[in-house]
Structures are given as C-alpha cells and as structure tokens.
Amino acid sequence: MDSVTQIVLGSTVALACAPKQLGKKAAIWGAVLGTLPDLDVLIPMGDAVADFTYHRSFSHSLLVLTLLSPLFAWLIGRIHDIAPRKLFTMVWLALITHPLLDSFTTYGTQLFWPLFDYPVSLSSVFIIDPFYTLPLLAFLIAGLRTKAQVKHHWLAAGLAISTGYLFLGVGIKQWVESRVETSLQQQGIQSKRLFSTPAPFSLILWRAVAMEENGYREVYVSLFDKTLPEPGPLLPQYAGIAEPLPELAAVKRLRWFTHGFYKAELQNQQLVMTDLRMGMENNYVFSFVIANCQAGCVASEARGLEAKRDPALLGLVWQRMWDQDVSVTSEVGE
Secondary structure, eight states, X not given: OOHHHHHHHHHHHHHHHOOGGGTTHHHHHHHHHHHGGGGGGGSOOSSHXXXXXXXXXXXXXXXXXXXXXXXXXXXXXHHHTOOXXXXXXXXXXXXXXXXXXXXXXXXXXXXXTTTOOOOBOOOOSOSSOHHHHHHXXXXXXXXXXXXXXXHHHHHXXXXXXXXXXXXXXXXXXXXXXXXXXXXXXXXXXXXXXXXXXXXXXXXXXXXXXXXXXXXXXXXXXXXTOSSOOOOOOXXXXXXXXXXXXXXXXXXXXXXXXXXXXXXXXXETTEEEEEETTSEETTEESOEEEEEXXXXXXEEEXXXXXXXXXXXXXXHHHHHHHHOTTOOOOOOTTO
C-alpha cells in the first residue's frame, strides 16, 4: 500500500498495544516502524528488473521482521527508559502488519523469505484506496484525542472496520472472477489463467486479465453491471517475436514474479517485457528493456521504461463504474 496508509496503520497498531508509559508517543514510533520495510527501495539491487523483483523480499519477510523486533524494542526502550519486553508486541505488530497489508495488493510480497520466495499477491485492494485509509485515519485521530480509557475502543473499531474491508475485497474478487469465467465459457473462450484486481481507488470496478494460448484479454466488471461482462479483443502476448523468448535471467525472473501475466514485444529492435497485472492496456506501470535483438537477442542491462500516462483514463474508469457500455480504452500508445 502507499506510504500514508502504512504510516496510519503502523500508528494505529502501535497506539493500540503500547505500554502506558509510552503514551501517545507510540503513534510516532508506529509511523516509523510502519515505514521501515519500504526503505529497501533505497538499496540498489543491480538493475531495474532486480530492483523490481527484490522489493518486498527480505525487508517484508515475517521471519526477518520478527528477528529484528527485539532489537527495535531495545532501542525504543533505551530512549524512553521502558523495559524492552513491554515494547516487543507493539514493535512486532507495527512491523509485520506492513507486509501483511501489502500482500493484499497486486505487486507481490515475499512474506516467507528466505524459506520461500513466492511473491504473495492476493490482489484484492488497490494500492491507494481511500475507503480503507480514511476511516482508519479518522479512528486514529479519535483515539489520539480521547482519554486512555476510551481510546482503545476507537482504535479497535478502526482496525476491525479496515480489516473487514480487506476481506470484503477478497470476497468480491471471487464473485468477479466467477462472472468473468462464466462469460468466457459462454463465448467458447478457453482461458489458461485468470487474474483480477480492483481498478483505482475502490472495490467497485475490477479489471481481469485472461491468458489464452495465443494471447490475453482484458475484462472489466463493475458491481453495478446488470449483465455478464464483455471480454475485450484477443491481444498478442508476443508481439513481433518470431522465436521463443531467450532464456535470459531477467526473462525467467519476470515470468516468475508476474505469475506468467506478462507480454513481450520488440520495440526498436529491443526486447521489452511488461507486467500485465498493474495498469491497463497501453498504460502499464512496469515495462523493461532486457535485451538487444539486432542480431539475435543478447542480454543488456535491464532498464525500466517510463510508464505511459493518459489523463483521460481515470475519467473513463469512473464512468465505467456506473455504465457497462463505457469502454475503458486508452489512446496512449495506439
């Protein structure tokens, strides 16, 4: 999730379970602890693909954060003259709720690194969702402004409502994928894999990607749709590539990290791979040049391409929430 949301969650969790001696300073420490895991973005991993796929790995590992919790509890205890054992629960929960929340998004969080490096991606909430963040922030402010006897009721309510919203997303996701699968079956479309994710800022509109033998389709589903969704046209997974993808390290790593939801194409005699999970057609967030293909594809230092932006897209997303006949199609790149 975005940094503001992680700060709000960390502050709420820390304030809810901090020892009395720490008081409202717990909210500040919770904000710090809730931000720490994302500082791995400051560590260069070698190239753009490595930076992309190693983010949310060791710094988001439940095992690593659990092992580091006594150290942070000791440091905070030294500053405030509080026994570390009284701070351990606060520190541990503020740290581990960060990757647990991230695992509900699309990106991929390696919760069990180094035992397992599988990137967990429930993909049931958008990375910025005000319906999750703002109520939690309101209850945090209420907890900070009330007496100690009452604050825990506000904080507990905020955590319960925000957690319920996350699981609501999981339930809606199952319904969305069921609708998409039914629509594909009725049209005789054979899908190998299906992925769905909320469109920006709410759980109302969802985007699904159905991978087929020769390409993929986008499908949009709104909670207000009256009929089954209409699958988009078949798009090529491999554009301009006559031979199989070269067995380059970057290719293998992107296949793994995207769970197979990627496309590859030749652009100006360069091999470009794109993550189909984040963004929309012609507006994807993560694309990488990974090889020069002037005379056979030769690995080059992977570099990220600037994400394409279409200012009109958010307006189309908003319209599609309410009107099933609206087409969410960007002009960028077409």
